[in-house]
Amino acid sequence: xxxxxxxxxxxxxxxxxxxxxxxxxxxxxxxxxxxxxxxxxxxxxxxxxxxxxxxxxxxxxxxxxxxxxxxxxxxxxxxxxxxxxxxxxxxxxxxxxxxxxxxxxxxxxxxxxxxxxxxxxxxxxxxxxxxxxx
Amino acid sequence: xxxxxxxxxxxxxxxxxxxxxxxxxxxxxxxxxxxxxxxxxxxxxxxxxxxxxxxxxxxxxxxxxxxxxxxxxxxxxxxxxxxxxxxxxxxxxxxxxxxxxxxxxxxxxxxxxxxxxxxxxxxxxxxxxxxxxxxxxxxxxxxxxxxxxxxxxxxxxxxxxxxxxxxxxxxxxxxxxxxxxxxxxxxxxxxxxxxxxxxxxxxxxxxxxxxxxxxxxxxxxxxxxxxxxxxxxxxxxxxxxxxxxxxxxxxxxxxxxxxxxxxxxxxxxxxxxxxxxxxxxxxxxxxxxxx
Amino acid sequence: xxxxxxxxxxxxxxxxxxxxxxxxxxxxxxxxxxxxxxxxxxxxxxxxxxxxxxxxxxxxxxxxxxxxxxxxxxxxxxxxxxxxxxxxxxxxxxxxxxxxxxxxxxxxxxxxxxxxxxxxxxxxxxxxx
Numbered sequence: 084x085x086x087x088x089x090x091x092x093x094x095x096x097x098x099x100x101x102x103x104x105x106x107x108x109x110x111x112x113x114x115x116x117x118x119x120x121x122x123x124x125x126x127x128x129x130x131x132x133x134x135x136x137x138x139x140x141x142x143x144x145x146x147x148x149x150x151x152x153x154x155x156x157x158x159x160x161x162x163x164x165x166x167x168x169x170x171x172x173x174x175x176x177x178x179x180x181x182x183x184x185x186x187x188x189x190x191x192x193x194x195x196x197x198x199x200x201x202x203x204x205x206x207x208x209x210x211x212x213x214x215x216x217x
Numbered sequence: 218x219x220x221x222x223x224x225x226x227x228x229x230x231x232x233x234x235x236x237x238x239x240x241x242x243x244x245x246x247x248x249x250x251x252x253x254x255x256x257x258x259x260x261x262x263x264x265x266x267x268x269x270x271x272x273x274x275x276x277x278x279x280x281x282x283x284x285x286x287x288x289x290x291x292x293x294x295x296x297x298x299x300x301x302x303x304x305x306x307x308x309x310x311x312x313x314x315x316x317x318x319x320x321x322x323x324x325x326x327x328x329x330x331x332x333x334x335x336x337x338x339x340x341x342x343x344x345x346x347x348x349x350x351x352x353x354x355x356x357x358x359x360x361x362x363x364x365x366x367x368x369x370x371x372x373x374x375x376x377x378x379x380x381x382x383x384x385x386x387x388x389x390x391x392x393x394x395x396x397x398x399x400x401x402x403x404x405x406x407x408x409x410x411x412x413x414x415x416x417x418x419x420x421x422x423x424x425x426x427x428x429x430x431x432x433x434x435x436x437x438x439x440x441x442x443x444x445x446x447x448x449x450x451x452x453x454x455x456x457x458x459x460x461x462x463x464x465x466x467x468x469x470x471x472x473x474x475x476x477x478x479x480x481x482x483x484x485x486x487x488x489x490x491x492x493x494x495x496x497x498x499x500x501x502x503x504x505x506x507x508x
Numbered sequence: 509x510x511x512x513x514x515x516x517x518x519x520x521x522x523x524x525x526x527x528x529x530x531x532x533x534x535x536x537x538x539x540x541x542x543x544x545x546x547x548x549x550x551x552x553x554x555x556x557x558x559x560x561x562x563x564x565x566x567x568x569x570x571x572x573x574x575x576x577x578x579x580x581x582x583x584x585x586x587x588x589x590x591x592x593x594x595x596x597x598x599x600x601x602x603x604x605x606x607x608x609x610x611x612x613x614x615x616x617x618x619x620x621x622x623x624x625x626x627x628x629x630x631x632x633x634x635x636x637x
Contacts, residue, residue: 125562129566133566150293154366190602195601446595448610450595450610451589
């Protein structure tokens with residue numbers, strides 16, 4: 084499998100979230116995803132980018148175009164050095180909210196992608212990796 | 218023992234790269250299978266040179282084991298080559314043969330270089346042949362995957378064509394589904410229906426499954442998701458043509474239809490659709506009486 | 509910061525979201541709408557999202573909040589023009605937009621607000637004949 088292209092975007096503000104969405108949309112179009120799949124990927128990216136800014140005290144998103152022979156995919160890696168998530172299983176459940184709400188973010192994003200992995204611990208920050216294959 | 222062996226083959230190819238390429242081009246152009254109708258001499262030379270250069274680079278940085286990282290670029294190049302050649306009309310065997318044909322010039326020179334050392338010659342020949350076999354097979358695998366992708370794409374397109382959405386009345390669409398539904402097909406069809414709703418401005422869509430023999434959980438879920446999506450868009454869906462067996466299956470599977478309206482016949486569904494969109498059907502003349 | 513313009517059509521307010529909204533802009537829209545509903549005693553709000561190629565949980569919640577708060581102020585909310593790809597994604601996300609009525613386009617949305625049978629409810633009840 085080859086990483087065709089890798090971009091790293093900062094995530095510290097609202098505007099960064101919008102820029103991240105646009106970058107993901109562009110890459111998804113280049114990888115040949117259908118409109119519905121593009122929408123799913125960009126929506127997942129929006130959720131995860133927002134989490135990074137709001138709950139992770141800022142971080143970054145790495146956006147990678149993947150080529151596995153004729154199979155194409157898009158990988159998103161969100162990293163922050165924020166307070167970390169205490170109870171990952173609970174955070175993935177829909178409706179979970181700390182008040183300003185992780186809400187449907189994590190669980191929803193997972194449902195929209197083909198592969199999803201999250202590692203986090205209190206005080207150590209959070210890393211979320213999500214991949215969507217065509 | 219691995220170290221000297223690795224640098225031997227890679228060193229050998231580095232030193233003889235030009236000569237090997239020259240011999241290789243000569244053999245290829247004399248070969249019976251030379252498809253001049255599909256590829257020009259210049260293009261063939263370009264591909265051969267690029268491939269050989271890639272092999273030399275990979276050998277010198279990673280040795281003859283093609284599963285290593287050093288061989289990624291060569292494999293990527295071969296994958297692209299395989300796809301491109303497939304499109305041009307080459308058979309996968311022809312593309313693999315291109316890779317295998319590098320053996321002859323390589324072996325000939327190895328034999329000349331190591332003629333005094335039978336053991337070393339045998340070792341290098343083995344390494345070289347395993348290496349090129351692996352790369353040749355890789356092109357076949359890529360070709361296979363490419364064909365499978367193309368077939369599934371064509372299937373999708375066939376699907377779209379074979380399930381036309383019908384405009385039954387002003388603002389009423391009907392989607393008569395026929396045949397066994399699988400998950401992929403249902404998804405394609407449903408997305409097409411939603412797009413048609415937007416394109417025609419239909420407030421009601423009737424999904425008729427009279428022609429569908431069985432429905433499984435996945436398909437039922439897709440249907441429900443489509444109804445939910447249509448609702449969010451501002452349109453209504455009615456599912457009609459549910460035969461008793463399917464009704465039974467749905468109950469057995471524990472699928473919750475919620476408040477989705479279902480009718481057993483398309484005619485009944487149409488009646489509701491018309492009412493919803495503000496139409497009433499009236500008979501103009503009384504039926505002829507007897508006598 | 510640019511704010512999303514709110515148009516007035518008689519007793520109704522009309523918003524057409526044309527930009528890729530960032531969160532602050534969405535919150536500002538929420539505030540502006542609430543103030544304007546009160547100021548104009550509006551009976552209904554129509555939010556047209558036909559230009560949006562994305563609705564995530566934040567925007568979904570914003571719409572839900574607007575509907576809930578408008579309801580308290582005795583105004584109805586209708587969302588129009590949702591694109592198929594967005595609708596499919598929302599269903600997959602699990603967002604239900606309860607309490608929000610939807611219509612295919614602005615024309616039908618206005619008809620809903622005015623109370624005629626063209627247009628539909630979100631599932632909490634069928635429109636009566």
